[in-house]
Amino acid sequence: MSRLYRVSEALQGSRSAVVFVHGLGGDAVATWRATPVEDSFWPRWVAQDHSEIEVWTVEYEASPSNWQGSSMALPDRAANLLGWFEAERLYEKKLVFIAHSLGGLVVKQLLRLSADRPGTPLGRVIDSTEGVVFLGTPNTGSDLASWMERLQALLGTSLATKDLQADSAYLRDLNGWYREHGPAQGISTLVFAETRVTKGLTVVE
Secondary structure, X not given: OOEXXXXXXXXXXXXXXXXXXXXXXXXXXXXXXXXXXXXXXXXXXXXXXXXXXXXXXXXXXXXOEHHHOOEOOHHHHHHHHHHHHHHOOHHHOEEEEEEEOHHHHHHHHHHXXXXXXXXXXXXHHHHHEEEEEEEOOOOOOEXXXXXXXXXXXXXXXXXXXXOOEOOOHHHHHHHHHHHHHHHHOOOEEXXXXXXXXXXXXXXXX
């Protein structure tokens, strides 16, 4: 299941919110900390520097393999998370998403589901979104995920990893949708990709 964690209350009557969405194998806290020390928690820095903005992090199960935990397919995950946005009435705020890895795909899918529900509170999420920051998001899949898929018999590859396979037709379609509808909705987009290897690997080129 997905859920939202409030990092800061912000000032009374706040009209804006930043939402951090972790990626494959991440969680709502550790993904955004450089060290185990609480002072390295990046979302709290944002809250301290901008007391007028609400700050949230998302928690959802996104294990790379079945033996490490469970996960849900991308459309199901986004639909589940969208329900939390309705429950917390975040559609009433100006929204900015900061998404890492798989989290970027979750955000795009969430916005697509919102766009399919015009005239409803869920449909207002995309209307309220002003910006998305993608951090190493595999917009058309990752070769690493495809490699892990070959080890399925051993690892029990999770649904989250399957969603990330390189050259996925589904991800190409989702990427094309966002490229068209993001600008049309006035959503500002900032993209960061990898330029150096990490432990000998480039996960997202």
